[in-house]
Amino acid sequence: MAVSCQTIINLLESYAPKKMAEEWDNIGLQIGSPAQSVSCVFLSLDLNEEIVEEAQGVGADMLIVHHTPFFKPLKNLRTDLPGGRIIQKIVQQGMCLYTAHTNLDATVGGVNDVLARVLGLQYVELLTESWQEKLYKLAVFVPLEYTDKVRNAICEVGAGWIGNYSHCTFGTKGIGTFLPLEGTQPFIGQKGKLEKVEEIKIETIVPESRLNHVIKAMLEVHPYEEVAYDLYPLVNEREKAGIGRIGYLSKVLSLKEFIALVKEKLFLSMVRYCGDLEKKIEKVALCGGSGAGYISRAAFLGADVYLTADLKYHEAQEALARDLALVDAGHFGTEWPVVETVAAYLRQELLKKDVKVVVSQINSNPFGFM
Numbered sequence: 001m002a003v004s005c006q007t008i009i010n011l012l013e014s015y016a017p018k019k020m021a022e023e024w025d026n027i028g029l030q031i032g033s034p035a036q037s038v039s040c041v042f043l044s045l046d047l048n049e050e051i052v053e054e055a056q057g058v059g060a061d062m063l064i065v066h067h068t069p070f071f072k073p074l075k076n077l078r079t080d081l082p083g084g085r086i087i088q089k090i091v092q093q094g095m096c097l098y099t100a101h102t103n104l105d106a107t108v109g110g111v112n113d114v115l116a117r118v119l120g121l122q123y124v125e126l127l128t129e130s131w132q133e134k135l136y137k138l139a140v141f142v143p144l145e146y147t148d149k150v151r152n153a154i155c156e157v158g159a160g161w162i163g164n165y166s167h168c169t170f171g172t173k174g175i176g177t178f179l180p181l182e183g184t185q186p187f188i189g190q191k192g193k194l195e196k197v198e199e200i201k202i203e204t205i206v207p208e209s210r211l212n213h214v215i216k217a218m219l220e221v222h223p224y225e226e227v228a229y230d231l232y233p234l235v236n237e238r239e240k241a242g243i244g245r246i247g248y249l250s251k252v253l254s255l256k257e258f259i260a261l262v263k264e265k266l267f268l269s270m271v272r273y274c275g276d277l278e279k280k281i282e283k284v285a286l287c288g289g290s291g292a293g294y295i296s297r298a299a300f301l302g303a304d305v306y307l308t309a310d311l312k313y314h315e316a317q318e319a320l321a322r323d324l325a326l327v328d329a330g331h332f333g334t335e336w337p338v339v340e341t342v343a344a345y346l347r348q349e350l351l352k353k354d355v356k357v358v359v360s361q362i363n364s365n366p367f368g369f370m
């Protein structure tokens with residue numbers, strides 16, 4: 001049985017919401033149409049010709065990758081060059097291509113959470129906060145007999161969520177007044193006569209991402225020609241997401257032992273490091289992929305070591321000067337574990353739909369070690 005590409009997109013975006021992506025990023029559907037039919041999804045970290053052929057070999061209709069081929073603007077689509085051929089093959093095979101990048105880095109259960117889990121970190125927190133959901137208070141004035149209808153309509157589309165409680169609202173009874181003027185068609189009252197109506201003021205909380213849906217639903221069911229409502233921005237604690245994590249090992253290790261742990265858990269034959277091998281390691285900062293930008297953050301938060309990738313000479317010197325040990329386990333090495341986690345989630349969600357979920361078996365790490 002096949003599902004639409006949009007069904008898979010909805011699943012992916014509830015796992016790694018697009019709103020969590022960095023502004024400069026390019027994520028979402030890259031090739032194909034949301035209406036396309038999908039019976040086999042194929043996941044990989046990267047995209048190269050070999051991987052596209054592998055996907056083709058298992059009958060994939062949809063590719064899901066972490067690194068998009070459309071990161072820099074395309075200047076041409078030359079099929080004599082590998083970049084153009086990859087796109088040509090995907091289009092010719094009628095496959096869709098979807099990318100989850102920094103939204104997958106930041107989300108709960110994404111690249112960095114998986115890395116922290118693989119290493120057995122405890123008391124894990126965000127290394128940086130790159131995204132916070134804005135919250136609003138909505139207050140709407142409703143005639144008494146419409147209270148339930150309006151409350152249900154707005155809560156069904158995302159208003160009134162506090163933790164694991166839905167439909168959180170507060171109602172205050174009062175008297176609303178209005179004077180219908182020329183050109184109105186009042187639901188209650190008459191033109192030119194001041195009306196006094198018993199109303200309920202329903203107050204509730206709305207996350208920014210649901211705001212348009214909530215207002216639309218409210219206007220649809222509210223009986224008044226002109227709906228009176230107020231929106232206030234809130235400074236309450238909000239849902240947060242961010243790149244990188246920081247947490248604690250369950251027991252103190254030496255840097256040498258920590259490196260052995262990283263190699264064992266990430267199946268790596270070699271990593272680069274800097275720092276004293278006897279240094280005691282308990283507090284670990286990490287960022288899958290290129291995380292050099294957070295060295296000072298890791299040092300500021302008192303990490304003993306920072307596990308990341310793509311580090312340069314002077315960045316290593318900067319870390320050492322701040323008494324922060326570094327382990328560079330490679331871009332591929334620190335990011336690949338998330339692919340199987342996302343695949344397991346999709347398999348679970350698509351269990352009854354009989355959609356095949358396949359993970360690439362190709363090691364796309366361009367580097368070898370000897």
Ligand SMILES: [Zn+2]
Pocket residue numbers: 066067288289290331335
């Ligand atoms: Zn990456």
